[in-house]
Amino acid sequence: MSQQQGSAGNVIAALCNVFVPGLGHLIQGRLLAAIMYFIIISLGYAFYILVIPAIFAAIIHLICIISAARYKPAE
Incomplete structure (x- = not known):
């Protein structure tokens, strides 16, 4: 599945990060970043x-x- 910047998957990942830091990255498959x-x-x-x-944490x-919102996976 190819995701582009601004795709629905990135928006969902960004929203997940609002509530639980790192959850959006986990959804995108980036375990270390999460x-x-x-x-x-x-x-x-x-x-x-x-x-x-x-x-510092808020920043x-x-x-x-x-x-998470700007993530663009390598092709």
């Missing part, structure tokens, strides 16, 4: 009391969503 994003963002949000990690979370 694990990396989930761990980094979860740890950042877990230390929300320190403010800076939470801001990485946004990058995670955009990455």
